Amino acid sequence: MTIITILGFLLIIIGLWGMLTRKHLFRMILGFSIIDTGIHLIIVSLGYIKGRTAPIFDSDLSTFDAVHKIVDPIPSALVLTAIVIGLAVTALMLVYVVQMKRQKGSLDISDYEELKW
């Protein structure tokens, strides 16, 4: 349990709160982005080992003792890909918002009542 992990969960909760309570479409997307960032923080913090260094070999980090000197490279690789996917999905959502605005001329979620029950 590190401080970064807790921070990540906190960001998820803040983002979800934003998505649930805001009415403006852009702000809901912002909430999604905050959740995304929280998930990335959690994954990175799970692979972190205290006092170790980044998994890049150079004059200070030889390949022989790497096992005891580097942090886990797999979560970093995962997050690396997740960030780009998050960016693309956010862009797609923004384009949906552009289309919704074109159809109805409103950015407020309460003006869209088709799926309401």
Next chain:
Amino acid sequence: MIKRFFSLFFVILLIFVFMPLVKDIKPLSELGVTSQKYAKDGAKELGAANLVTSVVVTYRGLDTLGEVTVLFITTAGIGFLLRKRSTGKNKKRKASEILKSGTSFLLPLIVLFGVYIFTHGHLTPGGGFQGGVVIASAIVLLLLSDINLHTDHNILNWLESLSGGFYIILGLLGLLLAGGFLDNRFLPLGKFGEIFSAGAIPIIYSLIGLKVGAELVGIISKLGREE
């Protein structure tokens, strides 16, 4: 009001769901089995100084291919949704002189930096995705200052398709000439830590960088036309 209460209730419930999860997480003290194998043999096997790059491009190369596919599908979706030009008038404020001169000075430097990042992805922190995003950020600057430099969509589409196709071809070459799909060892590994090393990793990462850059530039210029 009642809605807000429900959201509060839901969020508090979520906190209670997360609580035991957070408590049970123990800080890692040793690498996992897979990571240990990567750390021990990764540099010797693939010849890349950046271990994250060898995981992304070679060990988990298929995942990266899937991710590039997701990116492609999103771009296709955005192109499909924004195929009609918006009818509203474009009321943009004119860019200031400072922004214009700054852009024309910085633009080539930013693009060069992006290319540097994705060609050195196997040596330093960086790689195709980051380099592509840096190149796309240069185009944002170009759109903000309305310098009339048309981004030709045909060239962008060709660049994207060609780099995607060559990425697959390189993967198949790895299957034919080396150990498996996206194996980088069909080219000589070279001297450890130099730019022409690590077999096909720099080439694959450059192709990914070009593809990501072209896709993001496409997304941004399509969104930039909207108002």
